[in-house]
Amino acid sequence: MPSRVYECIAKINDTIQENKDFLTDLDREIGDADHGVNMARGFNAVTEKVSQDETDIGAALKKTGMTLLSTVGGASGPLYGTAYMEAGKVLAGKTELSAEDFGAALNAAIAGIQKRGKAERGEKTMLDALIPAYETYTAKVAEGADIVTALDAAIEEANKGIEYTKTIRATKGRASYLGDRSIGHQDPGATSATLTLETIRDFLKA
Numbered sequence: 001m002p003s004r005v006y007e008c009i010a011k012i013n014d015t016i017q018e019n020k021d022f023l024t025d026l027d028r029e030i031g032d033a034d035h036g037v038n039m040a041r042g043f044n045a046v047t048e049k050v051s052q053d054e055t056d057i058g059a060a061l062k063k064t065g066m067t068l069l070s071t072v073g074g075a076s077g078p079l080y081g082t083a084y085m086e087a088g089k090v091l092a093g094k095t096e097l098s099a100e101d102f103g104a105a106l107n108a109a110i111a112g113i114q115k116r117g118k119a120e121r122g123e124k125t126m127l128d129a130l131i132p133a134y135e136t137y138t139a140k141v142a143e144g145a146d147i148v149t150a151l152d153a154a155i156e157e158a159n160k161g162i163e164y165t166k167t168i169r170a171t172k173g174r175a176s177y178l179g180d181r182s183i184g185h186q187d188p189g190a191t192s193a194t195l196t197l198e199t200i201r202d203f204l205k206a
Ligand code: ADP
Pocket: 027, 031, 032, 034, 035, 036, 038, 039, 073, 074, 075, 076, 077, 079, 113, 116, 117, 118, 119, 124, 125, 126, 127, 172, 173, 174, 175, 187, 188, 189, 190
């Protein structure tokens, strides 16, 4: 996405604002009813901080991460903040994105979330969408798929990951306080992560 990084970030903001109540309602079931509010506050600030003429994708993502870190409380602020910052490091200086670049950035984002949150797959978090999405994404790229085709397949897996979070007990974050009562509800963070991937895919497809 040559020098259209601001546009993509603005689209992610639109998605977050549109899904603010949905994400908050999901968090009401197993958390403290603030996931949508947190993300909406963070991305509002991001669209103000990232310049519309920013061409360096890495720099824009680093700024996104720093803004999320400083404006969003709760678990998701530091986790998404770290994810965007780590992705930004990988993409420093880039004004265009290859399929491999996107995979490397997604991998770094996931590693950042895991370092910060100390969670593994299967603990009912955003990782249950992101890790399977990444695995499928890289497998598709290895077969020669372009970003959009690989993301299509990755998003299918992310959505399966959301469904999977309904079947398991949360062992990290606030939802873990509920123990078995967290079963039956989909994870808000897995949902916002999947919505983010879908928005990036739709942006690149347009
Ligand atoms: P809080 O839980 O502090 O209120 P949010 O409601 O904004 O923060 O975000 C909750 C989401 O954060 C969860 O749905 C889950 O996906 C994610 N999350 C919580 N703890 C972790 C963790 N340790 N690692 C990865 N993701 C986590």
